[in-house]
Amino acid sequence: MAILDSITSQEAINLENQYGAHNYHPLPVVLTKGEGVYVWDVEGRRYYDFLSAYSSVNQGHCHPAIVNAMIAQAQTLTLTSRAFHNDKLGPYEEYVTNYFGFDKVLPMNTGAEAVETAVKISRKWAYEVKGIPENEAQIIVCENNFHGRTTTIISFSNDPVARANFGPFTDGFMKIPYDDTEALEATLKNNPNVAGFLVEPIQGEAGVYVPTEGYLAKAKALCEAYNVLFIADEVQTGIARTGRLLATCGNCDCIKKDCSGTPETKPDILILGKALSGGVYPVSAVLANDAIMNVITPGSHGSTFGGNPIAAAVAMAALDVVKNEQLTENADRLGKLFRSLLNDYISTSKIVKLVRGKGLLNAIVIDDHEDSDTAWNICLDLRDNGLLAKPTHGNIIRFAPPLVMTEDQLIDCVNIITNSLKNFETK
Numbered sequence: 001m002a003i004l005d006s007i008t009s010q011e012a013i014n015l016e017n018q019y020g021a022h023n024y025h026p027l028p029v030v031l032t033k034g035e036g037v038y039v040w041d042v043e044g045r046r047y048y049d050f051l052s053a054y055s056s057v058n059q060g061h062c063h064p065a066i067v068n069a070m071i072a073q074a075q076t077l078t079l080t081s082r083a084f085h086n087d088k089l090g091p092y093e094e095y096v097t098n099y100f101g102f103d104k105v106l107p108m109n110t111g112a113e114a115v116e117t118a119v120k121i122s123r124k125w126a127y128e129v130k131g132i133p134e135n136e137a138q139i140i141v142c143e144n145n146f147h148g149r150t151t152t153i154i155s156f157s158n159d160p161v162a163r164a165n166f167g168p169f170t171d172g173f174m175k176i177p178y179d180d181t182e183a184l185e186a187t188l189k190n191n192p193n194v195a196g197f198l199v200e201p202i203q204g205e206a207g208v209y210v211p212t213e214g215y216l217a218k219a220k221a222l223c224e225a226y227n228v229l230f231i232a233d234e235v236q237t238g239i240a241r242t243g244r245l246l247a248t249c250g251n252c253d254c255i256k257k258d259c260s261g262t263p264e265t266k267p268d269i270l271i272l273g274k275a276l277s278g279g280v281y282p283v284s285a286v287l288a289n290d291a292i293m294n295v296i297t298p299g300s301h302g303s304t305f306g307g308n309p310i311a312a313a314v315a316m317a318a319l320d321v322v323k324n325e326q327l328t329e330n331a332d333r334l335g336k337l338f339r340s341l342l343n344d345y346i347s348t349s350k351i352v353k354l355v356r357g358k359g360l361l362n363a364i365v366i367d368d369h370e371d372s373d374t375a376w377n378i379c380l381d382l383r384d385n386g387l388l389a390k391p392t393h394g395n396i397i398r399f400a401p402p403l404v405m406t407e408d409q410l411i412d413c414v415n416i417i418t419n420s421l422k423n424f425e426t427k
């Protein structure tokens with residue numbers, strides 16, 4: 001069969017099972033089309049997308065401005081490699097550094113590559129600027145982190161499934177509890193060879209854990225005091241998702257301004273991916289000021305596709321949409337509404353313990369043991385009622401719709417969610 005334009009859901013699932021490696025366990029739904037907050041399956045059923053490809057599609061599916069930028073660039077010049085200059089990279093680098101308030105950017109493709117890049121930059125900085133003895137640099141990370149899937153990154157994960165039988169692992173990482181500045185301070189005090197502290201402003205994959213108010217500011221102050229780089233992985237939290245341009249903006253009053261963090265929380269190294277392209281193309285970035293980024297010299301790091309003209313055009317269009325459509329404000333407003341409506345429900349619920357999150361990055365915790373299948377079954381019921389979400393870590397369901405959602409749509413979605421939850425109250 002050359003053209004699969006009339007494939008059924010079951011046929012598509014069977015093909016993936018037979019010919020694809022089984023590295024995911026997808027919800028059984030086969031999507032063929034997306035527009036704004038909606039996706040459609042091959043049988044023509046419409047769903048609200050409450051995952052947004054793990055917060056990649058913040059600007060909504062197939063946003064015309066982003067897709068058109070991609071088409072125009074694809075018809076002109078797609079890839080030069082960095083062996084030559086291209087006429088889109090420079091303008092993009094100026095645009096993205098101004099947008100987020102850093103001197104320089106290093107363009108990559110996936111989130112994991114950007115994390116790897118940040119690890120390399122901070123180590124090089126530690127040896128060449130801070131003066132740590134060769135091969136002694138340590139990076140502090142947090143328990144239950146998620147930073148991607150490369151061999152080095154899983155070396156500092158504590159997810160047993162992500163690590164099992166992938167060793168030997170990379171050295172040079174120290175793990176401390178999340179949301180624990182005392183542990184951070186103790187570790188910094190006892191270890192002179194720390195290069196950086198790598199942290200998610202909200203732990204997304206772990207189950208949308210929002211740290212205590214003031215945690216990031218305190219962590220940044222400690223990093224400054226010990227001459228350690230404060231490295232924020234905002235691959236999932238960044239770009240308006242949490243109701244701020246960046247989650248490191250926290251509760252600062254920046255929402256109507258162009259802010260990328262008050263000095264108290266601004267990362268030394270900022271890692272972006274996912275929504276940087278609005279979900280149309282893999283685009284990631286590492287941003288830092290010259291004092292840090294200048295350790296990178298020709299030949300020391302690279303990527304064939306990093307900084308390609310399509311990525312540059314797409315990212316500019318995607319970031320334009322965030323500003324033009326005020327997605328930060330929308331995520332902030334709708335997020336508050338979402339949590340308040342769900343809390344009304346939860347106050348009478350036996351099955352849902354709580355809702356937590358910021359902006360439109362939220363999760364509910366199902367009152368059941370970690371490895372029960374209740375959350376999965378709720379997601380199947382949500383699917384049958386026209387809304388797609390996925391459990392993350394057993395009994396937690398993440399809710400992260402595109403940020404272009406309207407208030408009426410959000411209320412519709414809350415009704416779908418609470419109606420599905422009601423089906424499980426008595427079970």
Ligand SMILES: *Cc1c(COP(=O)(O)O)cnc(C)c1O
Binds near residue numbers: 147148
């Ligand atoms: C998704 C994610 C990554 C990895 O991004 P990929 O594009 O899948 O490599 C890294 N960090 C965080 C916080 C993420 O959510």
